Amino acid sequence: MTETSGSAVSVRGLKKVFGKVEAVKGIDFEVAPGEVFGFLGPNGAGKTTTISMLCTLARPSGGTALVAGHDVVRERDEVRRNIGLVFQDPTLDGYLTAEQNLRFHAELYGLPRALVGERIRQVMEMVALWDRKDGKVMTFSGGMKRRLEIARGLLHSPRVLFLDEPTVGLDPQTRSAIWGYINKLRRTEDITIFMTTHYMDEAEYCDRIAIIDHGEIVVIDSPEALKASVGKDRVQIQTGDDEAAIGALRERFGVEAAVHEGQVTFAVPSGEQFVPRLFAELGVPIKSVSVSRPSLDDVFMSYTGTTIRDAESDAGGANQWMRAMARR
Numbered sequence: 040m041t042e043t044s045g046s047a048v049s050v051r052g053l054k055k056v057f058g059k060v061e062a063v064k065g066i067d068f069e070v071a072p073g074e075v076f077g078f079l080g081p082n083g084a085g086k087t088t089t090i091s092m093l094c095t096l097a098r099p100s101g102g103t104a105l106v107a108g109h110d111v112v113r114e115r116d117e118v119r120r121n122i123g124l125v126f127q128d129p130t131l132d133g134y135l136t137a138e139q140n141l142r143f144h145a146e147l148y149g150l151p152r153a154l155v156g157e158r159i160r161q162v163m164e165m166v167a168l169w170d171r172k173d174g175k176v177m178t179f180s181g182g183m184k185r186r187l188e189i190a191r192g193l194l195h196s197p198r199v200l201f202l203d204e205p206t207v208g209l210d211p212q213t214r215s216a217i218w219g220y221i222n223k224l225r226r227t228e229d230i231t232i233f234m235t236t237h238y239m240d241e242a243e244y245c246d247r248i249a250i251i252d253h254g255e256i257v258v259i260d261s262p263e264a265l266k267a268s269v270g271k272d273r274v275q276i277q278t279g280d281d282e283a284a285i286g287a288l289r290e291r292f293g294v295e296a297a298v299h300e301g302q303v304t305f306a307v308p309s310g311e312q313f314v315p316r317l318f319a320e321l322g323v324p325i326k327s328v329s330v331s332r333p334s335l336d337d338v339f340m341s342y343t344g345t346t347i348r349d350a351e352s353d354a355g356g357a358n359q360w361m362r363a364m365a366r367r
Contacts, residue, residue: 045071045072046069046070046071046072046105047070047071047072047073047074047106047107047198047199047231047233048068048069048070048076048093048104048105048106048199048231048233049069049070049104049105050066050067050068050069050093050102050103050104050105051067051102051103051104052065052066052067052101052102052103053065053066053067053089053092053099053101053102053103053104054066054099054100054101054102055085055088055089055092055097055099055100056100061254062085062088062254063085063088063089063092063254064085064253064254064255065101065102065255066085066089066102066251066254066255066256067256068249068256068259070199070231070233071231072198072231073229073230073231074231074232074246074247075225075231075232075234075244075245075246076231076232076233076234076245076246076247076248076249077233077234077235077236077241077242077244077245077247077248077249078090078233078234078235078236078248078249078251079235079236079237079239079242079248079249079250079251079335079339080235080237080250080251080252081237081252082237084251084252084253084254085251085253085254085255086203086204086235086237086251087127087203087204087235088254089235089251090124090201090203090233090235092104092111093106093111093201093233094106094111094118094119094122094124094201095111095115095118095119098112099111099112106118106121106122106199107121107122107198107199109121120148120195121197121198121199122197122198122199122200122201123191123192123193123194123195123197123199123200123201124192124200124201124203125185125188125189125191125192125200125201125202125203125205126188126203127203127204127207129184129188130188131176131184131187131188131191132176133175133176133177134175134176134177135175135176136172136173136174136175136176137163137168137171137172137173137174137176137179137187138159138163138172138173140176140187140191141159141162141163141187141190141191141194142155142159144191144194144195145158145159145194145195148194148195150194150195158194158196159172159194162190162191162193162194163187163190165190165193165220165223165224165227166186166187166189166190166220167186167220168183168186168187168190171183180213181208181209181213182209182210182213182216182217185205185206185209185213185217186217186220189202189205189217189220189221189224193224193228193230196228197230198229198230198231199230199231199232199233200224200230200231200232200233201233201234202221202232202233202234202235203234203235204235204236204237205217205221205234205236206218206236206238206241214238214241218241218244221244222244239334239335239336239339242262242335243262243335245262246261247259247260247261248260248261248262248265248335250265250338250339250342250343252339252342252343257342257343258338258342262335265335265338266333266334266335266337266338267333268338268341269306269333269337269338269341270308270333271306271307271308271310271333271337272306272307272308272309272310272311272313272330272331272332272333273304273305273306273310273330273331273332273333273334273336273337273340274304274305274306274307274310274313274314274317274328274329274330275299275300275302275303275304275328275329275331276302276303276317276325276326276327276328276329277301277302277303277325277326277327277328278303278323278324278325278326279323279324279326280323280324281298281303283323284296284303284321284323284325285297285298285303287321287322287323288303288305288321291320291321291322292307292316292320294307299340299345299346300346304340304346306337306341310330310331311330314328314330
């Protein structure tokens, strides 16, 4: 079955059910060739489950998905030949050298032996690891391992590269370096990138973002358009009585607020101009105040009613349960 729309990924009504839990709830979206497309959402939102279905690692409970023009259920082998996948958890063999790990991958994908050596050098130079090709992977840092996994995912020249939380657990400096390599490969490889993340700054690298929460896509657009859609500044205050402050904001200013990340949080136009009125008229002692321009976290809160950190805290138990069901 060949995709006629020219999309790199085309999804219609995709569902996944674990027992009584609907982890992915009939989602629809398209990813254009050459696009960097991101799934932004808290742990447990359905990001990894969706990638698992698109990469043929989990069978959908309903709906359809085409990747590189091939159906993920009926044409699994064709899908797998056309994708690269960097898992959230490490999957390298620590007892092998970096080059041996890549040669093993080349054998699995049936790359012509005459081309393997040059292609290994090409991808390892791309992630600045060629000088460590003979080093055992167990001696590599977390960032080096992640770079090697990206190189492995590129080795067979896939049309779509899936990155599942590509920088999770890495320090900010290493995360920034990883994205330098990812942006480099965009310029050198004819490839579409589909990534998941719960890091707001990381989502800024995407051409478009789909915010997913509780298994549903709530909005899809570019980072700039999403932030512009909020249109209000975010104000956070620490007070001596949060409940009284929330009530006063509603009664005196007509502003709805809630406690997020330990602070009373609300959105208003021209936040800096609102702050003097806040101190003069709130009637509740204010310990501190901060004002910020719309961010992707504000977008997430605007569309879901919670911050991504609060959502992750709420999803912890359910997420563990779904992971246990998936392992059965």
